[in-house]
Amino acid sequence: MIILENVSKAYKAGIPALNDVSLHINTGEFVFIVGDSGSGKSTLIKLLLKELDPTSGDIIINGKSLNGIRRKQIPKFRRNIGVVFQDFRLLKDRNVYENIAFAQRVIATPTKKIKRRVPMMLSMVGLAAKYKSYPRQLSGGEQQRVAIARALVNEPKILLADEPTGNLDNHNAWDIMKLLDEINQKGTTVLVVTHNLEIVKAMKKRVITMKKGVVVSDERMGESHAD
């Protein structure tokens, strides 16, 4: 469960990137967040990852207030959230297997478990045969699949995807969205920030629209959602 209670974030006095935003996202939901550049989408993602602190208000994730998390506790908190970016952010000097294993190394997972878990994730994203390939040898869609596998390898409860299809052609974009939907079907809460309204409309999910730092609509394909 993700709850935002009257969250505001101002980078400079008088220019709020988020202005008094309140949201409830239930466990297991699939939510699109749409809006133009400067609408506050990226700020929202950064606040959810505790890269930034709100100027006012509170964010509660899985029952824990982010305001109460100390700096030293941030790494542990982030392990509950998988994150995927538009530019994939893979390590270019490591192959597919190592990129995914890296996420497990970071949290000191035993090697035995890594060896079991990484092939599972590779199968899930359909890249089992390419485990030795380097990012430069993969298409954009394949790179994003690796990024998704890396985001999910530590079994987070929430997956944040910031413009995951922004660098992909239509065909690959659909593949990635289908994969995110499958992940959501298995119980992971998925939050996707996107510009791709065609996909948003076709997916028939909950859509939160932001403009100039405020939520202007929150609906599920035609039906209005309590805000």
Added chain:
Amino acid sequence: MNGWVKVMRISTFFYTLKQGIKNIWRNKIFSLASIATMSACIFLFGLFYAIVANFQTIVKEVESGVAVTVFFERGASPEVMEEVGAQIDKRTEVSKKVFVSADEAWEEFGKVYFSGDQSLMEGFEADNPLAESAHYEIYMNDVSMQSTLVTYLQSIEGVREVRSSDIAANTLTDFNRLIGYVSAGIILILLCVAVFLISNTVTTGITVRREEIAIMKLIGATDYFVRSPFIVEGILIGFIGSAIPLALLYVMYSRLVVYVGDKFIWLSNMLRFLPVKEVFSTLVPVALILGVGIGFLGSRLTIRKHLKV
């Protein structure tokens, strides 16, 4: 140091070690420059140490010949002389005391001035001109304590006169002090240069890996996990940078000792080299600790400055 004494999983330890080595490899040029400069610093340090250690041995030998002479009151009985001796023995700065009786003093005088000619000396047999010259020759552990010792000796009952050479003692003390200051100064400069260089290398490493660090942070890596490879990198550079010059110095010093011993036999009377083992049993651990310490310090300081995770 907090955080660096945490217990690490074995697989994480090897991973960190591997990443540290990879860091060095990735920034080959900078790493090589750091290792080379560190080697130069430690080489100079080792060279300086070997020279100073040998020099100090010579100084010590000279020091051990500096003595204070204590003459007794005229007509002092053997008991008084013994009592004075007991008072001298109480002092910790005294390494050795030698009693020279009036007869021995006269005999020594004869050896020096009459070239041991018995006929010349026989004329004085009944009346030793140095009858009141029985004395103690006192040798010290540390000549810088001479003035304190002299003051003490003058205060002992039964002592007529205390003779000492202030110039010899002061010169040696000043010289020793100078060596100490110069060594400390040079070591300090070398330390600063080496820390600066390691810091530069680690800064480059951090810049090159900025993206990777950002990803690590988002995935949930702890500060400890992110920082460890850089610390390993610094320590390894320090270790390699001190091991190379040590090996070089070892070969050079042992060859020099043999060479001087063979080719300049006349020099060996004046100049006795400390044995290789004696010099390196101190130099090896000191240089390694210094190298590794500088590596640790350089990387730690840089991480604090540039890696706010």
